[in-house]
Amino acid sequence: MSFDFDELQDLLANWPSGDWPEKAEDGVLDRICQVLRAARAHTGASAWNADLQPLLRHILLRASDSAGRDMRLRVPAGQGWPDQTSWEHHGLEVLEAGSSAYLLTACPWHPEWLGGEEEGVFAAAFSNKSVRRMAHYAADPFVSDATSFANYSSLGQCEAVRAAFLIPEGDTLIVNLPTGSGKSLVGQAPALVNKEEGHLTIFVVPTVALALDQERAMQQLFRENDSTRPDWPLAWYSGLSQEQRAEVRKRLRNGTQRILFTSPEALTTSLLSAVSDAATAGMLRYLVIDEAHLVTQWGDDFRPSFQALAGLRCTLLGLSKGTFRTLLMSATFTEETVDTLASLFGPVDRVQMISAVHLRPEPQYWFYKASSSEEKEERVLEALRHAPRPFILYVTKRDEITHWSTVLRSRGGLRRLATFDGGTPDRERLRIIKEWADNRIDGIVATSAFGVGLDKLDVRTVIHATIPETLDRYYQEVGRGGRDGKSSVSLLVFDDSDWSLPERLAKPKIISTELGFDRWKAMYQSRSSTSEEGLLSIDIDAVHKRLPGGSEYNVNWNMRTLILMARAGLITLDIDANRDGQDSDPAESASSLLAAMASVRVRIQNDGHLIPDLWESAVRASRGKTLEAAERNLQMMRQLLPGSSGSKHQIGREVGATLTELYSVRSMRWPVHVTQVCGGCPKDRFVIRDRTDYAEPTVVPVHRVTSRPNDAWKEKFPWMDPAFVYLFYDEAQPLADIRHSVLQFAGWLVRCCGVQEIAASPNSVLTTHTAWSRLYQHAFGRVLLHRPVSGGHMEPYSPLARMSILEPDSAPDLVLEMQMLQRPFHVVVLPLGLREPGNSQRRLADVSPNALRLENVIRVITQ
Structure with a gap:
């Protein structure tokens, strides 16, 4: 109310x-x-x-x-x-x-220990003003009809959603969009648009909390667009009853599930058999991996099942004969991550990227180096007395959660709190997520297990009571705040002891050459042939005589070895369901899942894999890149924080410049140019700027799409080159007749000639009829893009067949824009009286060789 x-x-x-x-x-x-x-x-x-x-x-x-x-x-x-x-x-x-x-x-709050602006520390976060550029783009009708969304939230989301439908089956799309730009819809849209049975999306998320939050959002979308649909489970987690699990597996196999959110651990164990059956039946259409940067992580964050997803995808592609698309989504892809994912989820020439990266303008950054843990507590408590709500207080270890919860309750007097980490029971997770969404909790004390992808818009304060494991992790957690486009607070309070974890993670335990080679020999000696030529089954728990084994530790390190070899191009991985225990429900922890449930298979890509020197040289480059990236991440974190060079009051590097360096990708194949924005940090706190004044990133559409034949055009108009055709209509005729003919022709182009893109003025009277927005129903896959006709000369190349419509009052220069567009098939519908650009004495129709008249075309296509 x-x-x-x-x-x-x-x-x-x-x-x-x-x-x-x-x-x-x-x-x-x-x-x-x-x-x-x-x-x-x-x-x-x-x-x-x-x-x-x-x-x-x-x-x-x-x-x-x-x-x-x-x-x-x-x-x-x-x-x-x-x-x-x-x-x-x-x-x-x-x-x-x-x-x-x-x-x-x-x-206003003016703590001497933080400094700040005249209006006080955190002042901007209390304002109700938006600091993000809210440039909305009209949603394509095939999307708006399925979601009730009138607009895309950003140009990046617009092109990413389109690309998800346009890339060829079997291809991989890397979706690189900032938090708050609507990334989740990219993976959800296929399940919303394709309502028919036998169209399954498996949506892999890193945490149960995110699976439950995505389920909640998706159920709401389903209810809004199909009120008769029953609310069966859309998330797979340990809190489901045996009856619910059996029902989900049944739906996966009979084609009625449409979408399922799950962890990689569940996908490689209790779900693998049912998902494999769905793939074999051709019903698996999308494999979506959210927060896909986690696939490339090492050290304490290494999760065997997450790293095994590339091998599992390979298996499922084989079962499905390549009928599904793979989406890899994140807001924080680094150069090393993109290169690694492209090699694991390739082949490389079938990997494409949609990238529209700008830094977040909402967070204002504050840092303080405390002299002791006691001072750190005092500063955090003082900040929370003055900080806007709601807030998240992040730590890195579970025992720190207990400590800080006690501090906030006993010394801060706060009661509307919850704690959250990777071990929080499912029932408790559900309660917390619901109460967080309903504003019944004002603060969360959590590890990084909370918040990744959770789309609560109005988080105003994110406090770090320690140094996060990496700069990448820090920025992800800062991104939980300000998703509504309004200012948020980011405060990091640390002391010298907090550097121990980031320093340890900057030297991740990848694997030594000698031990890695020994592990590979043990696994290779365990090999057995499979029914598929060249594909070898291996024992993931194989143990070399010099190594301890028969444990989760051994399985994890064997998996690390295989991943390293796959990155180096020595092997490709393949994960198959263990049919002996099909549909069983083991504990889905992040440890020995592969040993418990799945068969790991490999295909040798380099015959020198058993030669120590060749093995070492092959993996050296991959290992070196990972170690170099980890060390670089640590050094950038040191540059960011005050006091890292010895002086307590030393101001760190500007945040925007640091993050721009972290997320820029200098690859020739997948270049990522980051639009630098900073909401304010110690380096530029007093610089007056308009935080909404930043360039919208240029988004390059995908260049590989499923081509559609235009045999109908060649049959009806064999003398006309479809690469660029003028179609003139007589504007003197009754408008209703013109519109009827244009719609009739547009429907024929979409239905018979593979046109997947139509462009018109948003105010065109020729396109106001409902039938115009329903043209997508005649398109292949029911996918049809709508673009504004003006500004087309600024569009990057897109290999889609297109129809453009010009109005009777269109400026002749608009014709020049149409001529500059590159399309494999392009019909421009325009008025008969339009003058030739640069020569107002002649009609364009009188001097255009590759031209047709609308009334003649209608007679031909209706014969």
């Missing part, structure tokens, strides 16, 4: 009576109402004070920013409400208003 600042003031003036709303549209006001409804039920208690005070400061600062003057709020005194000292401790100025009330004014 609608509930604003003035209504809040009215209810506070009548405390404790009044009709407090059950739900407010505004997130901050909704939280305030929840706290005060609970407080009213416990009159005289004060445990809720510390939760309320930052929220009231938040709403006051936002209202003051909107009004352009200091706003005041009248609150009760006594009855369990905070006293004057407590209000002031939370950054609020207090005036007595009689014996039973205070007048509160929110004060």
Whole structure:
């Protein structure tokens, strides 16, 4: 319901009576109402004070920013409400208003230890102003009809969704889009658009939390577009009952599931048999891997099943005869990651990328080096008394979660908290995710297991109470804030002891040449032939006589060895279902899954794989690139943080420049140019800038698409070159007749000539008929792109057959734009009276050799 600042003031003036709303549209006001409804039920208690005070400061600062003057709020005194000292401790100025009330004014916060701007630290994050450029692009009708979305959220999302449908079957698409740009829709769209049975998307996510969050969002989309559809499970996790698991497997095999969100561990164990059956039946159409950069990680983050996904894909492609597409999605691809993924999910010439990378303008970055862990706690508690809600406090180890939760509750007085890590039980995860979405939790204390891909838009504060494992991880976690396009806070408080984990991870345990070669020999000696020529089955738990074995440790290191060899081009991996235990449900941990359930098979790509010197030289380059990237990541983190060179007050490198260096890809095949943006950091805190003033990245469409024959054109108009044809209509004829003929011709082009792109003016009277937006129903795969006709000369080349429509009042220069477009097939429909560009004395129709008349064409195609 609608509930604003003035209504809040009215209810506070009548405390404790009044009709407090059950739900407010505004997130901050909704939280305030929840706290005060609970407080009213416990009159005289004060445990809720510390939760309320930052929220009231938040709403006051936002209202003051909107009004352009200091706003005041009248609150009760006594009855369990905070006293004057407590209000002031939370950054609020207090005036007595009689014996039973205070007048509160929110004060700017100027901590000496952080520095800051004149209006105070974190000030921008209390504003309601958007700092992200919200340039929306009209959604193609085939997408809007399936999702109810009128617009794409960004140009990058627009081209990525299109590419997901256009790339040939069997190809891989790398989707490189910033957080908040609608990346999830790219992987969801195929399941929404293709409603028929036998069209399955397997959507792999790194955490159960993300699987559950994606399921929640997808169920809502399904309900909005098909109210009769039952709510069967869309996420696979250990919390499902045996009956639910059996039902999902049944749906996978009979073609009614459409989409399933799952972890790589489940996909390589309990789901592998059913998914393999779906692939064999030709029903697996998309394999989507979200946060795909994790496939290339080593060290403590190494997850055998994640790294095995490339081999599993290879197997499924063989079973399905190449009928599915692979989407690899992330907001944080580095150069080394792109190269590795392309080699693992290739062949390279069948890998394409959609990239539209700009840094996030929302976060404002603050860093502080504490002298001790005790000072770190004081600074974090002080910051949380003054920071906007909701917030996430990130740590790196599970025992740190317990510690910080205790600190925030006992010393900070906060109650509306939850804790989250990789070991949080499924039932608890569900509760936390739902309460987080419903604003019933104001803060989460978590490891990186929380938040990856979770699309809560209004997170205002992200605090790191330690140095994250890598700069890449840091930026991913910062990206949880400000997804609504408004300013957010990023605060990192650390001490010298926090460097130990990043330094250890900068030297990931890849594998030594000698031990790696020994492991490979043991696995190769365990080989057995398969029914497919050249494909060898190996024992993933094989043990060399010099090595300890028969354990999860051994399986993990054997998997590391195989991945390293695959990256070096010595082998290709293949993961097959273990049919002996089909449909069993082992514990889906990230350890010995492959040994428990799957058969690992390899295909030798280099006959010198058993020669030590050749083995070493082949893997040296791959290992070296990984180690170099890890060390580079650490050094950039050191450059970013203050005090890394010895001086406590030394200011680190500018954040935007550092992240631009991290995410730029200098590859000739997949170049990524990062649009540099910084919401403010110690290096440029006082530079006045418009944070919405940054260039929209140029998005290059995919160049490999499934070609469609135009035999119908050759049959009907064999004398006309379809690469560029003028089709003239007589604008003197009744508009209804012209529109009918144009629609009839457009339908024929889409249905019979493989046209997959149509362009017109957004205000064209020729295209206002409903039939225009329904043309996609006649297209191959029901995919038809709609583009504006103007500005086409700025479009990168796209190998799609196209029809463009010009209006009677179109400028002659628009014809020149049409001529500059490169398309394999292009029909330009334009008025008979349009003048030749550069010569207003002649009609274009009188001097155009490759031209047709609309009325003649209609007679030909309707014969």
